[in-house]
Amino acid sequence: MIPINKLKIFNDPIYGFITIPNTLIYDLIQHPYFQRLRRISQMGLTYLVYPGAHHTRFHHAIGCMHLMQKAVQTLQFKGVLISDEEENALYIAILLHDIGHGPFSHALENSIVEEVHHEDISKLFMNFLNKEFEGKLTLAIQIFQGEYHRKFMLQLISSQLDMDRMDYLKRDSFYSGVAEGNINSDRLIQMLNVVDDVLVMEEKGIYSIEKFLMARRLMYWQAYLHKTSVVAEMTLTKILKRAKELSQKGIELSCNAPLLFFINNKITLENFDNKTLETFALLDDFDVMSAIKNWQFHADFVLNSLCKMILNRDLLKIVMLDEKADTEKLTELRNKFAFISGISDKEAAYFVFKGKLKNQAYNKESEPISILKKDKTVEDIIDTSDQLQLKALSKSVTKYYMCFPKVLLEN
Incomplete structure (x- = not known):
């Protein structure tokens, strides 16, 4: 040797x-x-x-x-x-410390797995490696x-x-x-x-x-x-959400086996066993991007449209507001887009939505x-x-x- x-x-x-x-x-x-x-x-x-x-x-x-x-x-x-x-x-x-991050780092946190923070997965990886490295x-x-x-x-x-x-x-x-x-x-x-x-x-x-x-x-x-980063990452999470929704309806999706495992199964911290960890370790950006490239040709309008937005950087319009978005305005926009596209109001919600951003450089209440x-x-x-x-x-x-x-x- x-x-x-x-x-x-x-x-x-x-x-x-x-x-x-x-x-x-x-x-x-x-x-x-x-x-x-x-x-x-x-x-x-x-x-x-x-x-x-x-x-x-x-x-x-x-x-x-x-x-x-x-x-x-x-x-x-x-x-x-x-x-x-x-x-x-x-x-x-x-x-x-960051070994538990999933594809695209924070963008898909809580999307690949349900309400599991990357630090929790980092701990799981560290405990697994500790056994392999004999307690070191x-x-x-x-x-x-x-x-x-x-x-x-x-x-x-x-x-x-x-x-x-x-x-x-x-x-x-x-x-x-x-x-x-x-x-x-x-x-x-x-x-x-x-x-x-x-x-x-x-x-x-x-x-x-x-x-x-x-x-x-x-x-x-x-x-x-940055508002464009925000709308891109929101679009990415909605792609995974739609994929999971279609999977639950029995609609076939073409993607790599590790990604398909997390799409087909609800994974929480409670059922995150060693086999799940090994599957998670096979996931990276390439799996998600490969799936998006495949799904741009999927028959589902919502899924293929969202995928094309990411691939072609033709993203949704994002408008920054000083106050919470008006609910009536959102409903009006959803109804309008549903009518134009021939989809349901529920499906239109993938394209018309609101949110908020928080920024605090220093937290006096924390350590x-x-x-x-x-x-x-x-x-x-x-x-x-x-x-x-x-x-x-x-x-x-x-x-x-x-x-x-x-x-x-x-x-």
Whole structure:
């Protein structure tokens, strides 16, 4: 057997060379469950708005691991005791934090499976891999689930200033070209510290945090919640909904076996067994896009029309509103489209619908971003910052929208 050099490096366009810290991490990266992330887009259908946004969850996970390496080095340099076992567990936990994402990331969450969050599926994957790797992921799972006594370790993975957010903002900004989302992750990580096992940011890094929170707000409005991204992702979820509806009526659908399994069966967290997990691991963007290419020729008007919208980027008209969409107006539009297309009012609801978007850059009620002041006291960033706009960023902003076919503008 030819020996394999497992201490390889990745050449990343964001950070340059990223090293794999040890052979266990290499083996996890090489596992088919993790390699699947190469086929899961990081920003769903946002490439329909920003053509460069074709990067994947694989890119993101490797980037997060790199930032975690920097964070651990910084904290150890400042005297925070982190054992070799804890260090490795942090790398594993952040590497696998998004392994449970389904096709097109958030776009199809709750569509492929019923009300199961991607974090729940990530836990299932991690537990499965832990058996395969003979218990070597146990501590990483404890940290990921918030069961480990050192609170700051979970905060590095999941908080309002974690390695996950630091990477996706910088990476998504780079690939989409939305420059407002760019942040200085190096500066943010250099300012990290730990007080009483809680992650804090040194006071001299406060302006970098303010920039980080502002970048997050702008990225949500300009990229993640861009109206074209929203209507594209809503169309994608409705394609799956229609496919499931047709399947329940006994109508045959042509698609790959893993996707067909989830279309034909109602899967919840309660019945998500190992066999289901293995089937889920076979699902990626290509299965869904292949199905959409097939279904554009399906006899069902609703299904083929929605599929053509995605494939040809000929999407529904989306109108942003300050208030909730008028129900009478929606009914009128549905009736009109049903009459034009010769479909039922229920089927017209796939094309005429309303919704709302929420954006909150900083949640003061959640676990706060704590600032370590020069006098060694710890304070919430909202109380420390002299920026009035930061207080505004902590308020939840809601916008409403209404979608309908463009043909209704002509009639």
